[in-house]
Amino acid sequence: MRLAELSERSGVPVGTIKYYLREGLLPQGERISATQAAYSEAHLRRLGLIRAMIQIGRIPVATVREVLGHVDDESLGTTFRLGAALWAMPQPPEAPADDPLTVQVTEAVDRFLGDMGWHNAREIGALSPTYRTLVTTIVTLTRLGFSRGAETLAQYAHLMEEVAQLDLDQLDTYEDDSEKVELAVASAVLYEPLLLALRRLAQEEHSTRRYGL
Amino acid sequence: MRLAELSERSGVPVGTIKYYLREGLLPQGERISATQAAYSEAHLRRLGLIRAMIQIGRIPVATVREVLGHVDDESLGTTFRLGAALWAMPQPPEAPADDPLTVQVTEAVDRFLGDMGWHNAREIGALSPTYRTLVTTIVTLTRLGFSRGAETLAQYAHLMEEVAQLDLDQLDTYEDDSEKVELAVASAVLYEPLLLALRRLAQEEHSTRRYGL
């Protein structure tokens, strides 16, 4: 299929597709002649993922390029490809490491990981952007006066652990490594709003039950 | 306290605070003289919330103004203030309503809400931005070929229902209405990355357990 058809089937304007090609988000089509190129179903699929990342995930173009680079890096094993892709996803700005509150929260988080039995996560520790995000959000919550005890955090953590189990069960249903990594990325981008939408719907449901309209 | 001190204690540059004042995110300080104004602890706290919404939640300035407008609207009852504030939060762009897949997914979601026993949520239905977000993300997942059956969705929904219960239990610990609404907003902005960070940590933990490094 040519550019015009790729645009029509995906619903993405031609100019925008050219931009993605230029920026290296979408691989070049197969050259048919000096001024003509052919695109495959794989391009269509990849374009869908790019749009989802940018429009739903609000991920910057440069970051999308980086993430997709890891997705396509066949020199790595699945686990590393997956980890590299997810670690490249954007994280909120971090709290300064020399802040006393940050130090205190970091220690609390370490203790908490131990209590949860998440020993692998604890070892990876500060290397993981996810870990630092956790510290940062707790620091901010504390600053705003909305922090909760470790017990409340643990309750949330146990629930999210079950969510993670469901996620991994789904990953297991895919044979192909590239598909696994793509699902993991799509899951980070699209399951997040989905989970949060479910949470808010449940909040709406139960708050009307508790307090009425 | 004057502007300079507000800036120092909050860590937000003076120019930026002026910008927030101009944009109506932060209420004006009390005028001391023609060229001098005094700011309170309330300003400091509100400024923290604004920063969290913009920097961590990546919420547009115009939206922050709208959300805070609802938070401060004392003419509404708590439930409505809370709902209005949360409904003003940004949602991903929606899928076109006339699309056949969208229609199909909408029906499936309605059935699903019935199965969950979320009758209130079902009645509010299309009015709720959250509901439409749910439809949109499922449509996108389906387009990408990553959709799952209603059963899987229900498993996630049950877990998020428990999360929502924890959220509401926390809300109950606050007496003051304004604080309740502020917590709800902070919860939407900051608990979301926190929950997602917990989910990813759990994923990392269990994927290394399942597949090793």
Place this chain on the structure above:
DNA sequence: CGTGTTTGGATAGTGGCACTTTCCAAGAAG
């Protein structure tokens, strides 16, 4: 009292980013 500094407010400018527009020459279509 005078002089230099600080303050809040108005206005204009900046930089980043995700596109769009415009242009062009080579090919395809009729």
Place this chain on the structure above:
DNA sequence: CTTCTTGGAAAGTGCCACTATCCAAACACG
């Protein structure tokens, strides 16, 4: 042969969250 389409390069656009520059009033100090 003429007309249209195509892919590619380069410059332009619009939005947005700040940021820099001025200014005159007012405070601080000797």
